[in-house]
Amino acid sequence: MFESLLNALPVALQLGSLISLFVGTLIGILIGALPGLNPVMAIALMLPLTYGFDPIIALGLVAGIYNGSMYGGAIPAILLNIPGTPAAIATTFDGYPMTRKGEGGLALKTACWSSAIGGIVSALALMTLAPMLAKVTLAFGPAEYFWVAVFGLVSIAVLVGQDVSKGMLSALLGVIIGLVGIDTISGEERFTFDSLYLSGGFELLIVLIGLYAVPPVLEMAEKRNESYFNSDSFRAKPSGGSLGLLRRHWRTWSRSSLIGVAVGILPGAGGNLAALLSYNEAKRKAPDPETFGSGNPVGVAAAESGNSADNAAAMIPSLTLGIPGNLVAALVLGALMIHGLQPGPQLFTRSPDVAFGFMWQMLLTAMLLLLLGGMVATRLFAQVLRMPSALLVPTTLVLMAVGVYTVNGNVTDLYVMLAFGLAGYLLNRLGFPLAPVVLGVLLGPMAEQNFRLTMLIAQNDWTVLFTRPISLGIIALLAVVLLSQLWKTLRHRRQSQDQAA
Amino acid sequence: MKTTLLLTTATVSALAFTPAMADYPDRPIELIVPAPAGGGTDNVARMLNQYLEEELGQPVAVLNVAGGGGAIGVNQFSRARPDGYTLLSTWNSPITTVPHMQRVQYSYETLTPITSTSQSAYTLCVAPDFPAESGEEFLAELQANPGKYTYGNDGVGGTMRLAAERIFEAYDITARPIPFGGAGETLQNFLGGHVDIYGGSITPVLPYVEEGQAKCLLVTSADDNEALPQASGLAALGHPELETVLWRMMLGPEGMEEERAEAVADAVARAVEHPEFQEFLAAQGETLNLVRGEELRERLKQETQAIGETLENLGLKQQ
Numbered sequence: 001m002f003e004s005l006l007n008a009l010p011v012a013l014q015l016g017s018l019i020s021l022f023v024g025t026l027i028g029i030l031i032g033a034l035p036g037l038n039p040v041m042a043i044a045l046m047l048p049l050t051y052g053f054d055p056i057i058a059l060g061l062v063a064g065i066y067n068g069s070m071y072g073g074a075i076p077a078i079l080l081n082i083p084g085t086p087a088a089i090a091t092t093f094d095g096y097p098m099t100r101k102g103e104g105g106l107a108l109k110t111a112c113w114s115s116a117i118g119g120i121v122s123a124l125a126l127m128t129l130a131p132m133l134a135k136v137t138l139a140f141g142p143a144e145y146f147w148v149a150v151f152g153l154v155s156i157a158v159l160v161g162q163d164v165s166k167g168m169l170s171a172l173l174g175v176i177i178g179l180v181g182i183d184t185i186s187g188e189e190r191f192t193f194d195s196l197y198l199s200g201g202f203e204l205l206i207v208l209i210g211l212y213a214v215p216p217v218l219e220m221a222e223k224r225n226e227s228y229f230n231s232d233s234f235r236a237k238p239s240g241g242s243l244g245l246l247r248r249h250w251r252t253w254s255r256s257s258l259i260g261v262a263v264g265i266l267p268g269a270g271g272n273l274a275a276l277l278s279y280n281e282a283k284r285k286a287p288d289p290e291t292f293g294s295g296n297p298v299g300v301a302a303a304e305s306g307n308s309a310d311n312a313a314a315m316i317p318s319l320t321l322g323i324p325g326n327l328v329a330a331l332v333l334g335a336l337m338i339h340g341l342q343p344g345p346q347l348f349t350r351s352p353d354v355a356f357g358f359m360w361q362m363l364l365t366a367m368l369l370l371l372l373g374g375m376v377a378t379r380l381f382a383q384v385l386r387m388p389s390a391l392l393v394p395t396t397l398v399l400m401a402v403g404v405y406t407v408n409g410n411v412t413d414l415y416v417m418l419a420f421g422l423a424g425y426l427l428n429r430l431g432f433p434l435a436p437v438v439l440g441v442l443l444g445p446m447a448e449q450n451f452r453l454t455m456l457i458a459q460n461d462w463t464v465l466f467t468r469p470i471s472l473g474i475i476a477l478l479a480v481v482l483l484s485q486l487w488k489t490l491r492h493r494r495q496s497q498d499q500a501a
Numbered sequence: 502m503k504t505t506l507l508l509t510t511a512t513v514s515a516l517a518f519t520p521a522m523a524d525y526p527d528r529p530i531e532l533i534v535p536a537p538a539g540g541g542t543d544n545v546a547r548m549l550n551q552y553l554e555e556e557l558g559q560p561v562a563v564l565n566v567a568g569g570g571g572a573i574g575v576n577q578f579s580r581a582r583p584d585g586y587t588l589l590s591t592w593n594s595p596i597t598t599v600p601h602m603q604r605v606q607y608s609y610e611t612l613t614p615i616t617s618t619s620q621s622a623y624t625l626c627v628a629p630d631f632p633a634e635s636g637e638e639f640l641a642e643l644q645a646n647p648g649k650y651t652y653g654n655d656g657v658g659g660t661m662r663l664a665a666e667r668i669f670e671a672y673d674i675t676a677r678p679i680p681f682g683g684a685g686e687t688l689q690n691f692l693g694g695h696v697d698i699y700g701g702s703i704t705p706v707l708p709y710v711e712e713g714q715a716k717c718l719l720v721t722s723a724d725d726n727e728a729l730p731q732a733s734g735l736a737a738l739g740h741p742e743l744e745t746v747l748w749r750m751m752l753g754p755e756g757m758e759e760e761r762a763e764a765v766a767d768a769v770a771r772a773v774e775h776p777e778f779q780e781f782l783a784a785q786g787e788t789l790n791l792v793r794g795e796e797l798r799e800r801l802k803q804e805t806q807a808i809g810e811t812l813e814n815l816g817l818k819q820q
């Protein structure tokens with residue numbers, strides 16, 4: 001296997017492949033940076049244009065767009081509090097406060113390095129461990145997915161911040177939003193009020209843009225006469241060298257990259273879950289958890305290395321089993337098939353150059369991020385903030401509207417986006433955290449569906465939830481997280497009581 | 502000599518038709534695809550579109566209007582002006598299945614049938630140690646063990662599940678349907694041993710058949726499938742009428758002129774002849790299938806009625 005891996009390196013290094021990687025990464029960063037435009041759409045539109053080329057060139061473009069957009073999403077997340085892609089939500093938590101404090105340049109640089117490192121770790125996992133990890137993918141049935149979702153929901157307990165009841169209410173609101181639409185198990189409509197639009201359910205991307213991107217724009221508009229941003233953020237060269245970053249974040253990077261890879265090999269879980277779980281773990285492990293959310297660079301590092309480490313790992317089930325881990329992976333499968341390559345177990349023996357070449361490309365584009373990301377993001381996008389808000393506010397709104405409209409080509413989606421925007425603005429003002437809403441939308445239905453699938457398969461024998469080894473492993477992890485949190489809270493309370501006495 | 506003569510005749514007749522054809526299409530056409538960008542329907546539509554543009558001599562812009570199992574896009578389309586500049590490229594479920602389950606503003610009776618394009622069958626596969634080696638034995642095993650086996654499928658009201666239930670109904674079989682989000686998810690659960698039977702499209706499972714990790718015993722088309730020699734088609738089992746496949750078509754809004762529908766159907770018929778398109782279809786596991794005009798409406802009608810009956814028996818029909 002390692003021999004074929006080495007043989008494929010020259011394939012990935014040929015001029016055409018390098019050019020497509022370069023172009024793809026650049027396009028990816030731009031698409032990620034524009035809220036609403038997403039990599040899936042970009043790749044779907046570009047692939048037909050590459051049918052005439054060598055497959056490795058088509059795949060280079062895909063790899064570039066895929067990795068580039070994952071980092072690109074962090075740029076507006078950091079500069080404007082608007083996640084460019086759903087996976088960049090966790091990046092807003094600390095990235096945007098950093099910009100407000102005048103550390104926008106540092107936040108962008110941290111995000112760039114973290115994305116690159118996450119991407120590199122993930123690509124290495126894809127290159128060396130793919131067949132082994134694919135077995136893990138298959139061992140995950142509906143019961144295991146249920147526990148993964150529960151694990152994610154429980155981590156809300158860590159995300160909610162000070163006011164636990166408000167956090168829980170936010171999460172419940174998210175679950176209810178996630179319930180709207182046709183129930184996939186019974187075919188019944190839920191909370192649709194006889195509306196054809198609602199029967200399709202809410203698109204996650206539209207909910208996210210509404211909740212996360214509209215409120216900051218409204219806030220900017222409110223404060224149009226004050227200087228909203230600290231001008232230090234506009235400086236192209238942030239203080240502090242790359243070595244300093246490495247020394248400061250290597251623990252976070254390794255932890256988050258592992259989480260990203262683990263989430264990546266589960267089809268359907270996705271980069272946003274990877275980023276949120278990484279952020280949680282970083283916060284839990286940090287000596288100063290209270291500084292998270294007010295501009296701690298570790299938060300940015302965790303979120304960005306987590307979501308980028310999901311990328312190449314999500315290709316593992318796709319290349320080795322023929323089961324796409326996400327929509328981009330499904331497009332890669334389509335591209336391979338169009339070029340006459342059959343994804344699945346035989347791909348590595350029949351067309352090793354393409355399969356391993358693509359893995360090299362995933363690695364190369366992660367490295368390219370360091371070069372292109374720094375250039376594009378800091379030199380170009382950071383200057384966006386210099387725009388007066390009278391221009392910035394309408395421009396951002398138009399971009400978001402265009403992005404949302406292109407998802408389904410449906411005007412109603414725009415009204416829904418605005419409605420969620422107003423809801424997000426109100427929730428913000430009332431002190432309800434938004435992150436649990438998103439986790440609720442994402443994980444509520446995942447937990448519910450997989451629980452019911454488990455019950456369908458086991459004919460309502462609920463003991464299967466506790467008898468399978470992987471389920472037990474996740475339950476044990478869950479217990480550790482819960483107990484350690486409980487322990488911290490109790491100790492904290494006792495300390496404050498001591499001080500009071 | 503003969504060829505030259507034929508060519509001349511062809512040219513002359515083409516010229517003779519030119520005046521009638523020249524006024525349509527004389528501006529760009531919008532093609533609504535009621536599925537998101539990047540899905541199977543979208544891929545096939547965009548691929549065909551490249552060649553269709555050449556044949557029609559006008560740009561054709563694809564507009565993805567997804568949601569509601571395709572109903573949202575088709576609803577929007579059904580309100581478009583029937584001037585031939587808004588066309589629909591869809592798969593069968595939004596027309597023949599969804600109207601039984603949701604209120605929609607269209608039916609096979611109102612939309613103008615233009616032409617079907619391609620189709621692919623679904624297959625039912627089991628693990629190598631399953632006690633059956635042919636389609637007949639497979640159905641007998643299911644018949645003998647009601648409620649014992651689980652089969653993964655594309656979801657409640659999905660065409661794959663309906664295809665299976667139509668067969669099971671005829672054979673008096675009770676198998677437990679487990680609704681997943683698509684063939685990929687079903688394959689994952691089948692390979693992991695979480696469900697007994699794989700039910701889904703042929704292409705994803707093919708490598709596992711070659712590896713000996715799966716044996717496919719039934720396809721839901723009347724004909725056998727070359728790629729799956731062990732699987733029986735429904736005609737071989739004596740039930741060609743139970744065929745339910747995934748197929749794709751182009752439709753016009755209600756009241757579209759027949760000449761314009763014919764012009765589009767002719768252009769599609771020429772576009773599908775491109776070898777690149779045929780290679781692409783083969784890779785997707787689809788075969789060409791051109792049925793046009795009223796014949797197409799008849800096919801839609803029969804399928805709508807058959808699926809309506811199955812849905813009623815399953816208790817899924819909404820009225």
